[in-house]
Amino acid sequence: MTDAPYRGRFAPSPTGPLHAGSLLAALGSWVLARQAGGEWHVRIEDIDPPRTVTGAARAQLAALAAFGLRHDGPVVRQSQRGGLYQAALDHLLASGQAFECHCSRSVLADAGGIHRRCVRHQRRPDPAVRLRVPDGCGIAFDDAVFGHQHQYVDTAVGDFVLRRSDGLWAYQLAVVVDDAAQGITDVVRGADLLDSTPRQILLQRALGLPTPRYAHLPLVLDADGRKLSKSDAALPVSTAAPVATLAMLWRRLGQENLPPSALAGVDAFLQAATQAFRLDRVPHAPPPASSAMHNANATQHA
Numbered sequence: 439m440t441d442a443p444y445r446g447r448f449a450p451s452p453t454g455p456l457h458a459g460s461l462l463a464a465l466g467s468w469v470l471a472r473q474a475g476g477e478w479h480v481r482i483e484d485i486d487p488p489r490t491v492t493g494a495a496r497a498q499l500a501a502l503a504a505f506g507l508r509h510d511g512p513v514v515r516q517s518q519r520g521g522l523y524q525a526a527l528d529h530l531l532a533s534g535q536a537f538e539c540h541c542s543r544s545v546l547a548d549a550g551g552i553h554r555r556c557v558r559h560q561r562r563p564d565p566a567v568r569l570r571v572p573d574g575c576g577i578a579f580d581d582a583v584f585g586h587q588h589q590y591v592d593t594a595v596g597d598f599v600l601r602r603s604d605g606l607w608a609y610q611l612a613v614v615v616d617d618a619a620q621g622i623t624d625v626v627r628g629a630d631l632l633d634s635t636p637r638q639i640l641l642q643r644a645l646g647l648p649t650p651r652y653a654h655l656p657l658v659l660d661a662d663g664r665k666l667s668k669s670d671a672a673l674p675v676s677t678a679a680p681v682a683t684l685a686m687l688w689r690r691l692g693q694e695n696l697p698p699s700a701l702a703g704v705d706a707f708l709q710a711a712t713q714a715f716r717l718d719r720v721p722h723a724p725p726p727a728s729s730a731m732h733n734a735n736a737t738q739h740a
C-alpha cells in the first residue's frame with residue numbers, strides 16, 4: 439500500500455435523499471480522513487440515468503453541508519468521466535482481459551447468472567463487455583473493520599460486467615477508475631459493498647492501479663445493536679436537528695459518548711468526534727447476505 443497522504447472519499451449515488459445508512463458512511467469516512475490529517479472528497483456516482491433522481495445530488499450535497507461534512511476540492515460527477523472509463527475499457531479489451539459478450543440474461547440463468555464462458559447463440563447489436571476472470575481466482579484483503587476477507591471471484595461472481603448491454607458503465611469499472619484517478623488511499627463505505635471489493639481489487643490489478651486500504655462500516659444496527667429494518671435504514675435523514683442525528687450515528691458506530699460540549703453544534707461535534715473516534719470500536723456484524731444494488735443491476739443489464 440501507498441505512503442501517499444491520506445485521501446478519503448464519499449461517493450453517493452443520487453437515487454434519492456441521503457438516508458441514515460449513507461450518512462453513517464459519510465460521517466465515518468470524514469472523521470477518519472480528518473483524524474489522519476487527510477483530504478475528503480465527494481464524488482456523485484450518477485452513471486445510471488434510469489436510477490438517478492432529479493435534484494437528489496443537490497439535496498445530498500446540501501445535507502452534507504448541514505451536517506458540517508465539508509469536502510476538499512471540487513465535487514466530481516461520474517456522468518462527466520466517460521472518457522476515463524472508455525480508456526480503461528479499451529486497455530482491458532486490447533490486452534485480452536475483457537471481452538464482448540452476447541449472452542442474454544436468460545442463457546445465464548441456468549448457471550445462477552454467473553458467466554464463465556459464452557454460450558453460442560445469436561449475436562446482439564449491443565454486447566456487454568465483461569472482465570475475464572481466470573479459474574481459481576482467489577482475492578484476499580484485510581478490511582480495517584471486518585478483518586481478513588477472501589473470495590473466489592470466478593465462482594462467486596464469474597466474468598463480471600464492465601459496460602452494460604444498455605451502454606451504461608458498470609459501477610465496478612467506474613469506481614475503480616475514479617478511486618485511482620482521484621488518488622484515493624482509503625475507501626471507507628458501507629458493508630453492503632464488502633463483497634464487491636474483491637472484484638475491484640482484481641480490476642485494479644488488471645489495470646495496473648494501486649489498491650487502497652478498505653474499511654467497511656455496518657449500516658444496519660440500531661443503538662442497541664439490533665438490525666434496523668430496511669425501511670428505517672432508508673428513511674431520509676432530517677437536517678432539522680443535525681447534532682442529534684450525528685450523535686445517533688455516532689452510537690451506531692459503537693463510539694463512546696462525547697462530552698456535553700460536543701453537542702453545541704455540528705462543528706463542535708465533529709471536532710470532538712475526530713479526536714475520539716476509534717475504528718476498533720466499530721461493530722462488525724456479519725454483512726448483509728444479499729449483494730448490493732450494483733451487483734444486481736450489473737446482472738440485469740448483462
Ligand code: GLU
Nearest residue numbers: 449450451483613627631
Ligand atoms: N455509489 C455507491 C453507493 O451509493 C457507493 C460506492 C462506493 O462507496 O464505492 O452505494
